[in-house]
Amino acid sequence: MQIIAYQNLESQAELPEADAIVMDETAYQKIGNVPCRANLVVSENPNYEAPGCHVIERMGGAVRFAISAGVEIMVVIGTSLYGTAIHVYDAEMR
Numbered sequence: 001m002q003i004i005a006y007q008n009l010e011s012q013a014e015l016p017e018a019d020a021i022v023m024d025e026t027a028y029q030k031i032g033n034v035p036c037r038a039n040l041v042v043s044e045n046p047n048y049e050a051p052g053c054h055v056i057e058r059m060g061g062a063v064r065f066a067i068s069a070g071v072e073i074m075v076v077i078g079t080s081l082y083g084t085a086i087h088v089y090d091a092e093m094r
Contacts, residue, residue: 015031015034015074015076017072018037018071018072018073018074019037019038019066019069019071019072019073020037020038020039020040020065020066020069020071020072020073020074021034021037021038021039021040021073021074021075021076022040022042022059022062022063022066022073022074022075022076022085023039023040023041023042023075023076024041024042024043025041025042025043025045025048025050027076028041028050028053031076033050033051033052033053038054038066038069038071039052039053039054040053040054040056040062040065040066041053041054041055041056041062042056042057042058042059042061042062043055043056043057044057044058059084059085059088060084060088063075063085063088063089063092064088064092067089067092067093
């Protein structure tokens with residue numbers, strides 16, 4: 001799993017290869033839906049809309065979804081979800 005801070009991204013072109021991308025709302029608003037990859041957006045807002053993406057309520061659900069699909073995932077997140085992403089990934093991979 002790769003973790004990239006969205007603040008460092010200027011465009012989708014800078015994203016390395018990955019099958020699935022997990023991002024928070026802020027990252028989605030900055031880079032949008034990334035073509036040819038599964039896009040998972042973590043949002044606690046049940047009405048949040050992200051066209052072309054799977055909206056998932058919690059970071060843990062997004063990471064588990066990508067792991068269960070057997071795909072390489074990249075997490076593009078803000079600092080609020082960083083610790084959760086690492087914790088969930090470590091727990092799932094044990």
